[in-house]
Amino acid sequence: MIALSLAEIADITGGRPHDIPDPSVRITGPVVIDxxxxxxxxxxxAFAGEHVDGHDYAERAVASGAAAVLAARPVDVPAIVVADVEKALGALARAVVERLGTDVVALTGSAGKTSTKDLIAQVLQTHAPTVWTPGSLNNEIGLPLTALRATEETRHLVLEMGARGIGxxxxxxxxxxxxxxxxLNVGTAHIGEFGGREQIAQAKGELVEALPSEAEGGIAVLNADDPLVRAMSARxxxxxxxxxxxxxxxxxxxxVRMTPAGQPSFTLHTPTGCGExxxxxxxxxxxxxxxxxxxxAHVLGMSTEEIATAxxxxxxxxxxxxxxxxRADGVTIVNDAYNANPESMRAALRALAAMGGTARADGGRTWAVLGPMAELGDASLAEHDAVGRLAVRLNxxxxxxxxxxxxxxxxLGAYNEGSWGEESVVVSDAQAAIDLLRSELRPGDVVLVKASRSxxxxxxxxxLLSGEGEVADR
Incomplete structure (x- = not known):
């Protein structure tokens, strides 16, 4: 973060200094919640969560080197006391971004946000200093924490934005x-909370509505292959x-073609050229x-050759x-277990099928170890059934x-699609899946693991990668 004095932070957040002997002391390290x-x-x-109250760790934080605490109530260490820590953190992020004047790139979508954000970050990093959302910290707390990592050298700030409702x-x-x-797209992730794809599109489109005008440099990058996204140009x-x-x-x-290993290859076309x-x-x-x-990357000035190489x-x-x-024994593990929705589940199964071409040539098999997809509401049965059917269709x-x-x-979906033998099985939990796979995997097999984060x-x-029987919860 850019260096700010405690007095400046109190002014930005509307906070009240508490037990701060010298308000000119500057924050020179990162803003953290752990x-x-x-x-x-x-x-x-200091956030007060459902199970842990950060205010209880204020003294530990200062003892570890924190210059002060942003808190909702007085603590026995230097603090800026605010009415709402979340809103204060957001106000601080906005002030820092405005002072820096860095290019802010925001992205959203029902599927692929984090993978795309990681690609954007790696491409832009070859062009200029870039800060981006770590992992999936794309909510009201994670986003300002990411923005506050920007410094005077930061040219590009890439922020993933998630949504669970309108607004x-x-x-x-x-x-x-x-x-x-x-x-990126409008799919069915969280459809149980939104109520339908049209409502999801309404929420995702809030991003393009917030952009400055074309005359002020605003640019909306939209998926031409998704009708609901393409239509956002009118908003x-x-x-x-x-x-x-x-x-x-x-x-x-x-x-577009696939390598034998299941990696995509294509010719990239931009208004300034093409590249492989x-x-x-x-x-x-x-x-x-x-x-x-x-x-x-194109709208930020990178050449097609630079983009293709990156x-x-x-x-x-x-x-x-x-x-x-x-693994050393020839088994390949595909860990895609961070999260799942119908679109990403189908994409992962198709990737597994593509990787399976090489596996089958070597006598291996493809395994899809799949768990529940959450927050689908009334569509849950149909969507899970469809995924089971797709696994059969993809062989x-x-x-x-x-x-x-x-x-x-x-x-049930697999059975109704024609999987009547031993091609599919239901197990009670992760440990049962581990036990089954340990007893049946053989060299050349490819195993996909995917489910909702919960x-x-x-x-x-x-x-399967550790060689141990059971891995404790993390």
Whole structure:
């Protein structure tokens, strides 16, 4: 973060200094919400959560080097006391971003946000100093914490924005107003909370509504292949740039093909030229993500050659998202267990099927270890059934459905699609899946592990890679 005095922070947040002998003391370290992450000169923001109250760790934070605490009530250490810590953190982020004048790139979508954000960050980092959202810290707390990592050297600030309802993205764009807004897709993630895809589109489109006009430099980067996203051009004053495989896309792909390992390769076309890209990521769905990143890089001034080279060198930055690891015995584990929705589940299964071409040539099999997809509401049965059917259509060798009724729906879909033998099985929990796989895996097999974050199915992948029987909760 740029150095600010405690007096300046109190003024920005509307806070009241408490037990601060010298208001000119400056925050020179990061702003953190975990006392274990405190560094010398940090500002510790104390949040009162459901299970842990950060105010109880205020003394520990200062003892570890924090210059002060941002708190909702007085604590026995130097603090700035505010009415609402979350709102104060947001106000601080906005003030810092406005002072820096850095280019803010914001992105949202139902699926692929984090993978695309990681691609954008890696491409832009080759061009100029870039700060981006770590992992999926894309909410009212994570976004300002990311913005506050920016310094005077930061040229690009890439922020992922998530939403669970109407108004969420509008709020986030108010904290860190973007100049460039990217919308990836409108799917069915959280459809149980939104009520339908049209409502999801309404929420995602809040991003382009927040952009400055074309005359002021605003740019909306929209997916030409998604009708609900393409239609958002009517909701913005910004210039629209389309990406996708559509013929009229400003940034598009042609000659898309898959390598034997399941990695996509294509010709990238931009208004300034074309270049060849072979991604290090797995699955054809990453073509759209790469085009989105290319479109952002293009409008920020990078050449097509620079973009193609950077995309071809980019990897996975965030854990448990199509992490592909080969074991010494020839078994390949694909850990995509960070989260799941119908769109990302289908994409992961298609990636598994593509990787399975090489596996089957070597006598291996493909395994889909799948758990529940959360927050689908009334669509849950139909969506789980459809995923089970797709696994059969893609000729996945073994479907292991993990957990309660959703697992039975996955298997039901597979059964109704013609999987009547031992191709699919329901197991009660992650440990049961581990035990089954340990007894049946053989060299050459490829195992995909995927479910919603709340399921914690990454334990299966970690156990299969660790060589241990059971991996404790993390």
């Amino acid at each position: 006392s274990r992450q405190v560094e010398a000169g940090s500002l510790f923001a 969420h993205i509008a709020y986030l764009t108010g904290l860190t107003p973007p100049r460039i807004g990217l919308v 913005t004053k910004a210039r629209t740039v389309l990406f996708g495989e559509a013929d009229d896309a400003d940034v598009r792909a042609s000659e 890209v072979t991604l290090r990521l797995y699955g054809e769905h990453h073509v759209s993500n790469a085009l989105a990143a290319a479109a952002v 995309l071809s060198g980019a990897g996975t930055l965030s854990r448990w998202r199509m992490e592909v690891t080969g 996945v060798s073994k479907l292991v459905a993990v957990g309660g009724r959703e697992a039975s729906w996955l298997q 399921v914690g199915l990454e334990r299966v992948a970690l156990a």
